[in-house]
Amino acid sequence: MDRSAYSKRARGLTLIELMVALAISAILGLIVFITLGFGFRQDADNSTLAQMNDNARAALTLLTRDLQSAGFMLSMAQPHCQLTLTYDSKQSGYATQAPVWAASQASGTALPLQTTAPGYGSGYGQQALMMTSAPSIPQFVANSMPPLSVVQFGTTQSGNGQGAMNSTQLPISTNQLIGSQALNIGDIAYLAVPMNGGIVCLRIPIVNNNASTGQGATYIKSAPSSLMPSTGYTGYSAQIPSTFGSLTNSNLIHSQLIDIGSATDTLEIQQYWINQSSGQTFPVLQRSTYDALNDSLISQQAIAPGAVSLQALFGVIPATATIGQTAPTWKTWGDVGPTDQLVEVALALVMRTLQADPQYTAPKTITVPQPGSGLVAPDAFVDYTPSAPEAHHHFAVYVTQVWLRNVATNTVSAASGGGTSGDGGTGSDG
Numbered sequence: 001m002d003r004s005a006y007s008k009r010a011r012g013l014t015l016i017e018l019m020v021a022l023a024i025s026a027i028l029g030l031i032v033f034i035t036l037g038f039g040f041r042q043d044a045d046n047s048t049l050a051q052m053n054d055n056a057r058a059a060l061t062l063l064t065r066d067l068q069s070a071g072f073m074l075s076m077a078q079p080h081c082q083l084t085l086t087y088d089s090k091q092s093g094y095a096t097q098a099p100v101w102a103a104s105q106a107s108g109t110a111l112p113l114q115t116t117a118p119g120y121g122s123g124y125g126q127q128a129l130m131m132t133s134a135p136s137i138p139q140f141v142a143n144s145m146p147p148l149s150v151v152q153f154g155t156t157q158s159g160n161g162q163g164a165m166n167s168t169q170l171p172i173s174t175n176q177l178i179g180s181q182a183l184n185i186g187d188i189a190y191l192a193v194p195m196n197g198g199i200v201c202l203r204i205p206i207v208n209n210n211a212s213t214g215q216g217a218t219y220i221k222s223a224p225s226s227l228m229p230s231t232g233y234t235g236y237s238a239q240i241p242s243t244f245g246s247l248t249n250s251n252l253i254h255s256q257l258i259d260i261g262s263a264t265d266t267l268e269i270q271q272y273w274i275n276q277s278s279g280q281t282f283p284v285l286q287r288s289t290y291d292a293l294n295d296s297l298i299s300q301q302a303i304a305p306g307a308v309s310l311q312a313l314f315g316v317i318p319a320t321a322t323i324g325q326t327a328p329t330w331k332t333w334g335d336v337g338p339t340d341q342l343v344e345v346a347l348a349l350v351m352r353t354l355q356a357d358p359q360y361t362a363p364k365t366i367t368v369p370q371p372g373s374g375l376v377a378p379d380a381f382v383d384y385t386p387s388a389p390e391a392h393h394h395f396a397v398y399v400t401q402v403w404l405r406n407v408a409t410n411t412v413s414a415a416s417g418g419g420t421s422g423d424g425g426t427g428s429d430g
Contacts, residue, residue: 048353049394052306056351056398059285059304063129066270067345068405070131071099082198082338084190085239088295089226094239097203097269097292100345100404102127102312102333111273113290113297127333128273129312129347132292164252168223168232172257184259188227188293193255196245198319198338202236204228206259220257227294243338260293267292274307282354283308306351308395309384313371315344315401330372331379342404346371349398350384356392366395 084097095112103112105128112130164170170191184206191202205228208221222228229235237247260267269290276283285307289298315328319341328344336342348368366384375381386395 048355049396052351052353052394052396055304055306056349056396059307059349060347060398060400062287062303063272063347064400064402066131066133067100067402069133070404071133081190081192081201083240083244084201084203085236086203086295087227087229087235091295094236097130097132098342099133100129100131100314100342102129102314104128105273111271113269113271113288113295127310127312128271129310130272131270133268133270165233165237165247165249166231168228169221170252170257172220188260190258190260191252191255192258193247193251195240195247195251198244200240200244200247202233241338268298272303272310274310275302282306285310285349304349304351306354307349308352308390309348309350309368309382311348311368311381313346313375313379313381314342315346315371316340316342330370330375335379344401344403346381346401347399348381350395351398352386352390352393352395357394358392360392360394362386362391362393362395366397368397369399371399371401 081098086095086097087093088095092110092112092114105111111128185208187206189204189206191204193200193202204222205225206220206222207225207228223230223232233247233252240247269292271288271290273286273288274283275286282305284302285304286300287303288300290296291298312333313330314333314336315330316336317323317326317328317340319339321341323341323343330346331340350366350368364385366386368381368383370381384395384397386393
C-alpha cells in the first residue's frame, strides 16, 4: 500500500481551511442573531403599539359612553339651563356645571372638583373634560321623579326682612313646605332663574324649611353651608356673565326651585384629566366620578397609561336652529355662548409608548386631525409637540365624534366614529 497516499487521506483540514470554516460559521451565526434580534424587537414594538392602541380605544369607549349619557337627567328634571353655577367652599369655589363642559388643565392648575389626595388635579394637557349624567335612569325616575317645583310669590322680602339677593333665604308659599312632597332639610335643589340671556340655574342646599316664623314670609334657608356663598345670592351674581344681564330680586321672584333630593346615586359628574404629577413614571388619563349633589369623590381610576393630550371641540348650532338641519360649528369651550345649542363633541386623544425606543426619533410635531375643514385657533385642535424626554417615543392620535343622545331627534341618531393616526400622520379609520 502506498504510504504517501494514506498520509494524504489522513491529513484532515489545514489551518487555513479551519479558519475559513470558522469565519463562515461566525457570519452565519451573526446573520441568525441579527435576524432573531430584529424579530424579537419587532415583536416587542408591535406588542407595545398594540397595548397603546388597546388603552386608547378603552378610553374612547368610556368617553363615548359618558358623552352619550350626558345631560339625560338635566333634560328630564329641570328647564333648559343655559348656565348652571355651583358653589363649594371646600373644592374650587364657583364652578360652571353643564351636561358637558371643559376646564383648563395647564400645568399645576387646579381642576374643578379635584380631590385633596397628593398629585390629583395637577398635570398637563389642553383641558379636562366633565360630563353630568344619571348613572341609572330607571333608578333616578323611581327615586326623584317628578321633581318638586316651587314658584316664589311676589315679594322680594325674605323671612328676616332682607331682600332675597342679600340673604340666604327665599320666600315661598307655605303649602309647599308641608306634606310628603315638601322640600326637606338636607335636600339639594336647583334654582332656575329667568334672565335676559335665558335660564340660569343655581345649585343650593336646603338647611331650613321654616313654615311659620312670625316675621312675615315663610322661607327656605340655604346657609350656613359649604355649598352656599356666605353673601347669599349676591355671591352668585358676580359669577354670571354680562350676556345674561344682572341678577336682581325681580329675577328671583319669577324663579322655580327644583328639588333634586338628597340621594347620592341620582346624578354624577365624570371628570377626565391627565395626571402627570410628581412621582408618576408616565402620564395617565384618569377618570374621576363625583356626586353632583355635594361634589364628594365616589371613585377614581386610571384609564389610559401613556396619554399625553386630551382635547375636545364642541359642535354647536344656534338655539333657534333645528337639530339635523344645521351643520354644527366647532368651538372650544371658552367660545361656546349662551345662545349656542350643544349637539356634538369631537375628541382627540394623543398617546405615546411607555418605553423609549433608542433607534427611533419622533417627529417634532404630532399632527392632530381636525373634525372639519377651515378650523383655526383657538377653535381647533392643537398639534402636540413632544418634550425632550419624549424624543424617542412612538406616538399615535385617536379622534372620534359623538352626537349627544339627549338632543337627538328623529333626524339625528346617536352615533360615534373613531380614527387613529401614528407618529404625526393625519389618516383616519373612521
